[in-house]
Every structure is written in structure tokens, then in C-alpha cells.
Amino acid sequence: MSLAHPDAYEPASSLAARLTGAAETARALAADRSALAGMVIVTLLILAAAAAPLLAPYDPNAQDLALRLAPPGAAHWLGTDELGRDVLSRLLAGSRITLAVVALIALTVPAAGLAVGCLAGFAGGIVDAVLMRIADVFLAFPRLILALALVAAMGPGLSHALIAIALAAWPPYARLARAETMAIRERDFIAAARLSGASPARLLLLHIAPLCLPSLIVRASLDMAGVILTAAGLGFLGLGVAPPQAEWGAMIAAGRRFMLDQWWVAAAPGVAIAVATLGFNLLGEGLRDVLDPRQR
Amino acid sequence: MIEARDLSARLGGRAVVDRVSFTIEPGASFGIIGESGSGKSTLLRAIAGLVPSAGGTLAWEGGAMTALGARERGRKLQLVFQDPYGSLHPRHTVERALAEPALIHGLGDIARRVAAALDAVGLGARLRFRYPHQLSGGQRQRVAIARALMLEPRLLLLDEPTSALDVLAQAELIALLQRLRAERGVAYLLVSHDLAVVAQLVDAVAVMQEGRIVERLAVAALRAGEAHHPHTLSLIEASLGYRRRAG
Amino acid sequence: MSALLEIEDLHVSFGTAEAVRGASFAMGRERLALVGGSGAGKSLIGRAILRLLPAGASMTAARMNFDGIDLLAAGPREMRALRGRRIGWVLQDPKFSLNPVMSVGTQVEEMLRLHRRLDRRAAREEALALLESVWLREPARVHALYPHELSGGMGQRAMIAMMLAGEPDLLIADEPSSALDAGAALQVLAVLDDLVARRGMGLLFISHDLTLVEGFCDRVMVIEAGSIVESCDAAALGEARHPYTRRLLAARPRLEAAP
Numbered sequence: 001m002s003l004a005h006p007d008a009y010e011p012a013s014s015l016a017a018r019l020t021g022a023a024e025t026a027r028a029l030a031a032d033r034s035a036l037a038g039m040v041i042v043t044l045l046i047l048a049a050a051a052a053p054l055l056a057p058y059d060p061n062a063q064d065l066a067l068r069l070a071p072p073g074a075a076h077w078l079g080t081d082e083l084g085r086d087v088l089s090r091l092l093a094g095s096r097i098t099l100a101v102v103a104l105i106a107l108t109v110p111a112a113g114l115a116v117g118c119l120a121g122f123a124g125g126i127v128d129a130v131l132m133r134i135a136d137v138f139l140a141f142p143r144l145i146l147a148l149a150l151v152a153a154m155g156p157g158l159s160h161a162l163i164a165i166a167l168a169a170w171p172p173y174a175r176l177a178r179a180e181t182m183a184i185r186e187r188d189f190i191a192a193a194r195l196s197g198a199s200p201a202r203l204l205l206l207h208i209a210p211l212c213l214p215s216l217i218v219r220a221s222l223d224m225a226g227v228i229l230t231a232a233g234l235g236f237l238g239l240g241v242a243p244p245q246a247e248w249g250a251m252i253a254a255g256r257r258f259m260l261d262q263w264w265v266a267a268a269p270g271v272a273i274a275v276a277t278l279g280f281n282l283l284g285e286g287l288r289d290v291l292d293p294r295q296r
Numbered sequence: 297m298i299e300a301r302d303l304s305a306r307l308g309g310r311a312v313v314d315r316v317s318f319t320i321e322p323g324a325s326f327g328i329i330g331e332s333g334s335g336k337s338t339l340l341r342a343i344a345g346l347v348p349s350a351g352g353t354l355a356w357e358g359g360a361m362t363a364l365g366a367r368e369r370g371r372k373l374q375l376v377f378q379d380p381y382g383s384l385h386p387r388h389t390v391e392r393a394l395a396e397p398a399l400i401h402g403l404g405d406i407a408r409r410v411a412a413a414l415d416a417v418g419l420g421a422r423l424r425f426r427y428p429h430q431l432s433g434g435q436r437q438r439v440a441i442a443r444a445l446m447l448e449p450r451l452l453l454l455d456e457p458t459s460a461l462d463v464l465a466q467a468e469l470i471a472l473l474q475r476l477r478a479e480r481g482v483a484y485l486l487v488s489h490d491l492a493v494v495a496q497l498v499d500a501v502a503v504m505q506e507g508r509i510v511e512r513l514a515v516a517a518l519r520a521g522e523a524h525h526p527h528t529l530s531l532i533e534a535s536l537g538y539r540r541r542a543g
Numbered sequence: 544m545s546a547l548l549e550i551e552d553l554h555v556s557f558g559t560a561e562a563v564r565g566a567s568f569a570m571g572r573e574r575l576a577l578v579g580g581s582g583a584g585k586s587l588i589g590r591a592i593l594r595l596l597p598a599g600a601s602m603t604a605a606r607m608n609f610d611g612i613d614l615l616a617a618g619p620r621e622m623r624a625l626r627g628r629r630i631g632w633v634l635q636d637p638k639f640s641l642n643p644v645m646s647v648g649t650q651v652e653e654m655l656r657l658h659r660r661l662d663r664r665a666a667r668e669e670a671l672a673l674l675e676s677v678w679l680r681e682p683a684r685v686h687a688l689y690p691h692e693l694s695g696g697m698g699q700r701a702m703i704a705m706m707l708a709g710e711p712d713l714l715i716a717d718e719p720s721s722a723l724d725a726g727a728a729l730q731v732l733a734v735l736d737d738l739v740a741r742r743g744m745g746l747l748f749i750s751h752d753l754t755l756v757e758g759f760c761d762r763v764m765v766i767e768a769g770s771i772v773e774s775c776d777a778a779a780l781g782e783a784r785h786p787y788t789r790r791l792l793a794a795r796p797r798l799e800a801a802p
Contacts, residue, residue, distance in 0.1 A: 010422045010423075010425070010426075011389075011425035011426070012425065013425060014389055014391060014392065014425055016425065017389050017425035017426070017427065021427070187382055188377040188379060188382040188383040189382065189383055189384055189385045189386075191341075191344075191346050191375075191377070192375070192377065192383055192384075192440075192443065193385075193396065194346065194366065195344055195345075195346070195366075195369075195370050195374060195375055196370050196396055196397035196400055196401075196443075196446075196447070197366055197367035197370040197371075197397070197400045197401060198396070198400055202400070207385060210387055211385075211386070211387060331724050331725075331726050331727070332694065332695060332723075332724045332727070333694065432581070432582070433581060461581075462580045462581040462751035462752075463580070463751050463752050463753070463791060463794045463795050464580045464751075464790065464791065464794050465580070465581070466794070466796075467793075467794035467795075467796070470796065489724035489725055489726075490724075490725060491725070491798050492795070492796040492797055492798040493796055495796070495798055496796050518798070519798060519799060530726065531725070531726070532798065534725040534726045534728075534729050535725050535798050536798065536799075537754060537755065537758050538729055538732045538733075538736075538755065538758045538759050
């Protein structure tokens with residue numbers, strides 16, 4: 001089954017070949033129902049966050065004390081919170097925070113982990129030992145505890161929360177990249193590149209690192225669910241953004257007091273967190289099914 | 297052109313290549329035959345510098361091979377690996393894989409060189425942007441040979457190049473290798489367990505057993521079965537195929 | 544010769560691409576070779592018989608009988624009872640078909656206890672006997688070894704021993720010697736030769752090497768691009784007329800002949 005492609009279509013350029021490959025991956029991903037659901041959820045999250053100012057029916061910080069704790073209805077689809085602020089609008093505003101956290105972590109942490117892991121796996125010896133021991137230190141702490149400690153030391157605020165989450169999240173990527181690098185570096189095509197005169201830097205950047213990407217991408221998608229929860233957890237404890245800025249975790253904390261009678265105040269952000277987490281999980285699993293077997 | 301004297305190599309503590317000596321003149325072709333585990337693949341890798349040698353000398357045109365850096369060595373000799381599935385980067389197109397040696401050495405006119413290399417191994421230019429998983433085993437092996445020829449080496453090391461191919465692809469590859477040698481005058485050092493394949497491509501062979509060379513003979517003698525060492529004789533016997541027991 | 548295996552009009556497809564087109568043949572307790580280039584569909588036929596096709600493959604057939612049992616109608620439990628017990632399967636590379644975390648002896652015993660319901664002591668004795676019957680010297684030592692500690696030829700013979708544990712009537716060997724060097728390949732073939740003759744099993748030998756099977760099998764079928772293009776006695780291969788067969792015959796280099 002090695003000749004999976006009929007001669008009918010022959011890519012005419014390197015770009016065409018890459019696009020065809022990407023299109024096939026997308027098609028395989030879409031064929032998987034749960035992965036498709038995940039993609040849809042994540043896409044909606046991105047759209048909601050991007051268009052939040054346009055979509056929100058009210059100003060998220062506008063208080064209307066006369067209408068405080070109003071149940072969901074025609075005027076306020078998800079009701080109002082204890083200060084009369086529209087829950088839906090705050091939910092949309094909060095999605096921006098969540099998405100900002102996810103995007104910033106997803107763009108920086110796997111890249112940092114990849115760099116450290118590839119270097120450790122390729123160099124071996126003392127470099128490997130030192131880098132991995134550093135990773136072990138950060139890995140030893142439960143993520144939320146480490147984030148708490150760091151935020152407590154640095155003070156509350158979104159940027160501090162981000163740094164805390166990032167520092168706790170990078171070691172697994174480094175380990176993953178290191179393991180992949182150690183396996184790849186023994187393969188014949190690396191030997192062939194060496195024989196062609198490739199320098200170690202070239203080998204790492206152009207030959208080895210690209211092969212580590214699929215498993216890191218999968219890991220990142222699955223990880224984002226945990227990142228969302230950690231960020232919400234920090235917000236819940238009041239260590240994330242400062243009030244009155246809307247943030248899902250902080251909204252749950254505020255809504256705790258009214259959970260029995262005015263359930264919507266805490267339930268809306270709770271469900272939002274659950275759905276967002278689910279979306280990333282489904283997407284991550286779908287990506288794993290699609291990306292991993294290809295490598296073999 | 298290349299001379300090895302008492303070359304040794306170790307793998308995981310064991311002496312896999314044990315004081316091997318041979319000489320190859322420019323344009324000549326030399327075969328090394330032996331069973332799996334006899335050390336012949338490791339010998340090739342040691343010559344290519346992929347495995348450190350544990351003793352002995354390797355000389356290229358009189359000078360020590362170690363004096364040449366990895367880059368220079370790549371212009372003198374190249375290696376074609378046994379497993380066509382493993383010797384090409386899975387995420388690089390054929391074009392990219394062939395361009396790599398030229399890019400590293402700063403050779404210009406890449407597109408033309410790649411097209412010429414593909415042509416030399418009998419692959420059409422339309423395969424240029426395929427990925428390895430879109431090629432058959434025989435095609436991959438041809439790409440590997442094309443890549444090895446990009447830097448125009450004087451010596452081509454071939455590690456069981458046809459073992460992973462079916463009988464038809466093997467015949468085609470043998471024909472290709474014969475043609476390339478005639479056209480380019482490149483020397484071959486071919487390693488294989490298949491005597492019939494080796495006999496098609498080289499003029500002289502050395503027989504390796506457990507890391508040592510136990511006999512050297514010309515191919516004509518090999519074909520005629522005129523060998524002296526018992527191991528050689530058993531290899532010749534095995535290559536004649538299976539004779540079924542009566543009844 | 545009564546038919547042990549009867550296949551009629553077998554088709555295997557991957558979506559719209561047909562990999563096996565209308566294969567039909569019958570075999571008894573004889574050695575039948577199925578020969579073709581890679582991608583010709585020969586492995587798929589073996590897998591279709593065992594109903595172990597890869598994901599994405601679908602098959603249809605007019606008839607597929609093994610010793611009177613209708614393989615098409617058999618349910619999963621029936622097929623499991625057949626596989627290993629009545630139909631054995633030897634693959635090309637023992638590295639991929641032997642469990643890497645269990646010793647050889649344990650794997651052979653597992654087959655024995657599964658298919659012949661032997662108790663532990665009887666299974667161990669029988670396992671040692673099986674390892675000896677495939678000409679593995681020092682069976683007790685090999686019994687304790689792990690697959691990665693075996694050479695290719697030894698691993699392949701261990702695989703054969705495992706497959707014989709169920710005392711099958713039919714053995715499907717898919718390129719059993721292709722990954723081995725000439726000496727080990729001959730040993731594996733000799734073992735197969737001996738066992739098939741002694742136990743009166745049928746052997747379906749799948750290979751890409753026509754000259755190899757010429758000396759080993761009774762009858763030969765040649766398959767090209769999914770269709771069986773020639774079927775004859777091994778002794779009559781020299782007079783084969785189909786161009787693909789002639790190509791396969793000519794392709795194998797011979798040591799005695801100058802290029």
C-alpha cells in the first residue's frame with residue numbers, strides 16, 4: 001500500500017506538495033467526527049473572542065443594580081450577576097482572556113520545550129544531564145501549586161499568571177522532544193545528511209526538529225485544556241486579572257455565593273470552561289490519530 | 297585510491313570489525329560478502345566515518361582519511377543504505393532530499409543538478425515533489441543513489457542496496473548500477489549477503505566472517521566455485537538455491 | 544487431492560482501488576506458491592483467508608471454504624478458533640511478529656495452552672520439543688531468550704514453532720525467508736520442508752522470488768496487479784508462457800551465469 005497516490009496528480013512545486021499534504025491532513029481530521037466537533041468548538045471560541053466587542057449586547061462592566069441577579073430572559077440571555085452586569089457580555093469578554101492565555105502559552109511553551117529537548121537529545125552527555133535536571137525541578141511541582149507559588153511571589157495580574165503557567169508547562173515538551181530526537185538521530189537519513197556534510201545545527205533545525213513537531217502539536221492541543229483550567233483556577237483564587245475585568249474563573253468565584261438560587265452566575269462561566277476544555281481535548285485526540293501514524 | 301589497513305571497529309563493546317585490510321583502485325569495484333552479523337555493514341559505516349574506528353588506518357590517496365573533515369569526505373565517498381524506507385527524510389520531498397548536499401556545499405544551479413541526477417537514475421522529473429511514502433521501494437532506492445551522486449564522489453559505498461527490494465526492482469537496480477559505473481567511472485565498494493547480486497557488479501570480492509576477512513578471490517573464481525575457505529564454499533552452496541529433499 | 548482450501552472470485556478493495564481482482568484457486572495438502580512483485584496483492588490474499596485485512600480494506604468472494612467451513616459466513620469467534628489452531632501464519636520479519644516483552648518459550652507455551660489446553664508442565668515440555676523440531680540447537684537456552692536476542696533465522700524458526708503449536712492443517716507463510724541472508728533462508732526453508740512433509744500440512748507460500756519457490760513448491764501461481772495470471776506445476780515453470788512470469792524468471796541473477 002506504499003503507492004497510495006495514483007499518478008493522476010503530481011505536485012508541480014514544493015509549495016503544491018506541502019499544501020496537498022496539509023489538505024490531506026485536514027480531510028482526515030474532518031472525517032473523524034469528534035475531532036471535527038473539537039475543531040468547531042475551538043473555532044467558535046476564537047471567533048467569539050475575536051468579535052467579542054461586536055457580539056456583546058452590553059458593556060461587560062456596565063452595572064445595573066436594579067437588575068442584579070436577574071434570571072436568564074429576553075433582555076439578558078444568560079441573566080445578570082450580583083452587580084447587574086450582563087453575564088453573556090462578561091462571558092464573551094472573558095473568552096478573550098482565556099484565548100489570550102491559550103495563544104500565548106501555545107506559541108511559546110512548546111517552542112521553548114522543543115529547543116531545550118532537541119538540544120539535550122542531540123548533544124547528550126553533560127548538556128543533556130544539566131538540561132534535564134533543570135526540567136525535572138520544574139516537573140516535580142504540581143502545576144497549579146507552582147503557579148500559585150510564583151504568582152504569590154510576583155503578585156497577581158495576567159502577565160504574572162502567564163509566566164507562572166508557562167514555567168510549569170514547559171518540561172513535558174522538552175522530555176518529549178528529547179525522546180524523539182534520541183530516536184531520530186540514529187536513523188539512516190540523519191547519517192546520510194551527516195555524510196553530505198550537514199553541520200549539527202543544520203541537522204537539528206532542518207532535519208530533526210521538524211519531525212518532533214507532530215507529537216508536540218498533539219501534546220499542546222491536549223495541554224491547552226489543562227492550561228485553561230489552571231488559568232481559571234488562578235482567576236478563581238483571585239490571582240489572575242484584576243477586577244472588574246471579566247474572567248471565567250473569577251466569575252465562578254464571585255458566583256459561588258449565589259450558586260443555589262441564582263445558579264446562572266456561576267454556571268455560565270463553568271459551562272464555558274467545560275466546553276472549551278472539551279473542544280481542545282477532542283481536537284488534540286483527533287490530531288494525534290491523524291499525525292502520529294504518518295511518521296512511521 | 298582508498299586503502300584500509302588493519303581497520304577495526306567496535307559496536308557496544310564487541311569487536312565487530314577485526315583488522316580488515318583492503319585496497320581499491322580508482323574506478324574499480326570491490327565486493328564484501330558474508331552472512332548477517334559478519335560485520336560488513338559496520339565496516340562500511342566505519343569507512344564513511346559514521347562509526348568510530350577502534351584501530352588501524354584508512355588512507356585516501358595517500359593521506360589519512362581522518363585529515364579530511366566530514367564535508368570533504370562527503371565529496372570523496374558516499375553511502376547508499378540498505379533500507380530504502382529509512383534513508384530518506386520522511387518530510388522532505390525528493391527535490392529537497394537531492395538538493396541538500398548541493399545546498400550544504402554551496403553548489404549553484406540546484407534545479408539543473410537535481411534534474412540531471414533524477415535523469416541519471418532513470419526517474420522522471422515529475423516525481424520531484426513527491427514524499428518518500430509516495431514512492432515504491434525501488435524508486436526510493438534510486439533517489440538514494442541519486443542523492444549519493446550529487447556531490448560526484450569517486451567511491452560509492454553500497455550497503456546491501458537490493459536486499460529490501462523484490463526481485464524485479466532488484467534486477468532494475470542492478471542494471472542501473474552497472475550503467476552508472478560504466479558512465480561515470482565511479483568505484484564501488486558493495487556489501488551483500490547475496491553472492492549472485494555481488495557477482496553482477498564487482499570484479500573482486502573479500503569474504504568476511506565474524507569481523508575478519510577469511511578469503512579474497514576474483515569474481516570469475518567465485519562463479520566457478522573455486523574457493524578454498526570452507527566458509528566461502530558454504531556461502532556459494534547456499535546461493536545456489538534450495539534443493540528439496542526427495543519424497 | 545481433496546480441497547483443503549477453496550477460493551472463488553475473491554476481490555479485495557481499498558475504497559475504489561481494487562487490490563485483488565477475482566482470484567480463484569483451490570489447494571489440498573500440497574505446497575502452493577503465490578508469487579508476484581511487491582504490491583501485487585499476494586499478502587492480501589493470505590490475510591483475506593484469515594479475515595485479517597488491514598483497516599480500510601473490504602472484500603467479497605463467491606466462495607471461500609477451508610476444509611468444508613465457510614470462511615465468509617464464519618463469525619469472529621469461529622475465526623479465532625481457526626486461526627492458530629487450524630490455519631497458521633508466518634510473517635516476514637520476526638522482529639515485528641514476536642512479542643518483544645515475552646521470552647520465546649513463554650510465547651510458544653501460550654499458544655500451546657490456548658490451542659491445546661495443556662497444563663503448565665506439559666506445555667513447557669511440548670514447547671521444548673517444538674523448538675527442537677525447528678532445528679534450534681539448545682532448545683532450553685532459546686526458550687529463555689527474548690526475541691531481540693535472536694538472529695533473524697532463529698527468530699523466524701521460533702515463529703514457525705509458535706505457529707505449529709496448534710497443529711494446523713494449513714500454513715500460510717508470507718515471505719518467510721525474504722528478510723534473511725542466504726544461509727539462514729535455506730535453514731528456514733529446510734525446516735518448513737521437513738515439517739510440512741512430516742505433518743502432512745498444506746502450505747501456501749507467498750513470495751516475490753520465483754526461482755526460490757521453483758525448487759521448493761509443488762505448484763505455482765503468479766499474480767500481477769491483483770490478478771492471477773498463471774498457474775502451473777513448479778516443474779513446468781520453464782515452459783511458462785505469460786510475459787510476467789518470464790520476467791520474474793529472468794529477473795533473479797544467478798551466480799553461475801556471467802552477466
